[in-house]
Amino acid sequence: xxxxxxxxxxxxxxxxxxxxxxxxxxxxxxxxxxxxxxxxxxxxxxxxxxxxxxxxxxxxxxxxxxxxxxxxxxxxxxxxxxxxxxxxxxxxxxxxxxxxxxxxxxxxxxxxxxxxxxxxxxxxxxxxxxxxxxxxxxxxxxxxxxxxxxxxxxxxxxxxxxxxxxxxxxxxxxxxxxxxxxxxxxxxxxxxxxxxxxxxxxxxxxxxxxxxxxxxxxxxxxxxxxxxxxxxxxxxxxxxxxxxxxxxxxxxxxxxxxxxxxxxxxxxxxxxxxxxxxxxxxxxxxxxxxxxxxxxxxxxxxxxxxxxxxxx
Amino acid sequence: xxxxxxxxxxxxxxxxxxxxxxxxxxxxxxxxxxxxxxxxxxxxxxxxxxxxxxxxxxxxxxxxxxxxxxxxxxxxxxxxxxxxxxxxxxxxxxxxxxxxxxxxxxxxxxxxxxxxxxxxxxxxxxxxxxxxxxxxxxxxxxxxxxxxxxxxxxxxxxxxxxxxxxxxxxxxxxxxxxxxxxxxxxxxxxxxxxxxxxxxxxxxxxxxxxxxxxxxxxxx
Numbered sequence: 001x002x003x004x005x006x007x008x009x010x011x012x013x014x015x016x017x018x019x020x021x022x023x024x025x026x027x028x029x030x031x032x033x034x035x036x037x038x039x040x041x042x043x044x045x046x047x048x049x050x051x052x053x054x055x056x057x058x059x060x061x062x063x064x065x066x067x068x069x070x071x072x073x074x075x076x077x078x079x080x081x082x083x084x085x086x087x088x089x090x091x092x093x094x095x096x097x098x099x100x101x102x103x104x105x106x107x108x109x110x111x112x113x114x115x116x117x118x119x120x121x122x123x124x125x126x127x128x129x130x131x132x133x134x135x136x137x138x139x140x141x142x143x144x145x146x147x148x149x150x151x152x153x154x155x156x157x158x159x160x161x162x163x164x165x166x167x168x169x170x171x172x173x174x175x176x177x178x179x180x181x182x183x184x185x186x187x188x189x190x191x192x193x194x195x196x197x198x199x200x201x202x203x204x205x206x207x208x209x210x211x212x213x214x215x216x217x218x219x220x221x222x223x224x225x226x227x228x229x230x231x232x233x234x235x236x237x238x239x240x241x242x243x244x245x246x247x248x249x250x251x252x253x254x255x256x257x258x259x260x261x262x263x264x265x266x267x268x269x270x271x272x273x274x275x276x277x278x279x280x281x282x283x284x285x286x287x288x289x290x291x292x293x294x295x296x297x298x299x300x301x302x303x304x305x306x307x308x309x310x311x312x
Numbered sequence: 313x314x315x316x317x318x319x320x321x322x323x324x325x326x327x328x329x330x331x332x333x334x335x336x337x338x339x340x341x342x343x344x345x346x347x348x349x350x351x352x353x354x355x356x357x358x359x360x361x362x363x364x365x366x367x368x369x370x371x372x373x374x375x376x377x378x379x380x381x382x383x384x385x386x387x388x389x390x391x392x393x394x395x396x397x398x399x400x401x402x403x404x405x406x407x408x409x410x411x412x413x414x415x416x417x418x419x420x421x422x423x424x425x426x427x428x429x430x431x432x433x434x435x436x437x438x439x440x441x442x443x444x445x446x447x448x449x450x451x452x453x454x455x456x457x458x459x460x461x462x463x464x465x466x467x468x469x470x471x472x473x474x475x476x477x478x479x480x481x482x483x484x485x486x487x488x489x490x491x492x493x494x495x496x497x498x499x500x501x502x503x504x505x506x507x508x509x510x511x512x513x514x515x516x517x518x519x520x521x522x523x524x525x526x527x528x529x530x531x532x
Contacts, residue, residue: 107494114496188479190495215479217491218472226476229384229394 070099073275076121078192079219082106084239089295094282100275108191122270123279127192127262143266145284146310148292150260153241154252156233164251171204173252181212183232187223188215197235200257239304284309326484329397330465333404341409345416346446366410375470378403395476403470408460419452420445451523458519462512
């Protein structure tokens with residue numbers, strides 16, 4: 001076959017293939033039962049677009065309008081604030097009022113704090129009180145505030161083989177899982193959730209190891225998905241769990257050690273202290289706190305985060 | 313740098329998964345490529361274009377499709393393969409087979425004219441003819457294997473999705489690098505990256521040495 005014809009052919013078939021692929025993937029997405037992972041993925045995405053957010057077009061327009069004069073700052077945060085859709089609701093409000101554009105880097109708490117230490121972010125919004133305090137104590141951060149808190153849940157299969165449901169505390173729940181050697185999936189990524197989990201194990205004086213204790217090294221969404229697939233237990237933050245519908249059940253909640261406070265801290269070496277200060281004031285100010293308390297209420301019947309602004 | 317047992321475990325699993333995938337992929341890809349390179353049939357153009365397109369398949373897309381197939385709620389869910397090394401091999405086979413087929417096809421085509429008639433006039437059976445030509449085209453096929461190996465061992469999207477990066481179980485070099493980076497341990501991430509490069513270097517060195525030797529003997 002000569003080259004020219006070959007080229008025309010390949011172009012044509014590449015286009016057809018693209019169409020086919022899109023058709024195939026979207027149909028595989030809709031055929032399985034509603035609990036299927038593909039369905040969850042879609043729901044996860046729609047949950048990401050929070051109802052209170054202004055429509056994308058108007059946000060885009062305001063960005064264009066302000067890009068000439070506006071500053072840009074980098075917010076290093078945990079995947080939970082991004083995945084739950086909270087930032088999609090809050091940041092457009094802030095950007096509209098202040099003309100400051102916020103670039104979000106959503107990673108684990110460990111990396112978010114590291115980004116701050118290296119001066120690669122201007123503000124960090126994370127949930128691991130111990131690392132936050134170290135961050136401030138070591139002179140990397142100033143202007144630290146409590147922002148909000150949410151809860152952790154211990155979730156697992158509905159038949160609850162380890163009997164977590166009747167446990168009196170989070171530590172007892174984990175002890176029972178270890179005793180029964182029921183599969184437990186840990187984030188294992190040094191994130192805030194992971195640190196919380198490790199601290200509860202420590203409280204229970206158990207060193208979790210063995211075939212039943214798996215370390216996924218991935219984000220909350222992927223870890224939940226894995227727990228769902230493997231009929232396993234895991235510790236999850238409320239927001240990520242509620243934004244995905246799956247067969248896992250909440251088996252333990254409300255315990256003191258399952259509270260999850262978030263803090264916002266300005267990076268000391270930031271080159272844009274004013275903009276960073278403004279963003280923090282927005283989060284702990286009246287408007288931001290109100291938006292936080294309302295976030296998710298219409299969708300899940302209760303707010304995903306409880307505002308708790310307080311200067312540290 | 314410190315090579316702990318954990319690092320060895322991760323490196324070893326990477327090699328095991330990738331090598332298995334390349335072996336399986338070669339068993340399918342090379343004969344398929346040779347067949348396409350030697351015979352014409354209606355619809356061959358379409359087959360060739362499909363193979364070339366699949367050579368550039370995005371690993372993440374392969375990952376998602378294999379994930380959905382192996383998921384507990386998916387058609388092959390009863391096999392319980394999701395989040396196992398076997399699932400990672402399956403995804404990588406899907407990725408490397410088109411590369412092996414495509415590059416084998418080009419290699420065979422470049423040799424076809426010279427050897428086809430000779431082999432035929434000597435009374436070779438079709439199977440013998442294919443075997444002869446694959447042997448003659450081994451240099452091109454080897455470089456196809458090298459390209460496929462490099463792609464498979466450095467691939468991260470698909471193995472992360474279907475393997476799940478579970479410690480001591482499905483954690484390989486690339487997913488370990490992602491994890492270390494996410495945890496802010498950029499140094500460990502870089503160190504693992506260097507090991508990855510080194511392995512790739514070793515592998516390619518062997519290949520290049522083999523090719524050079526063939527060139528020499530060809531000149532004689």
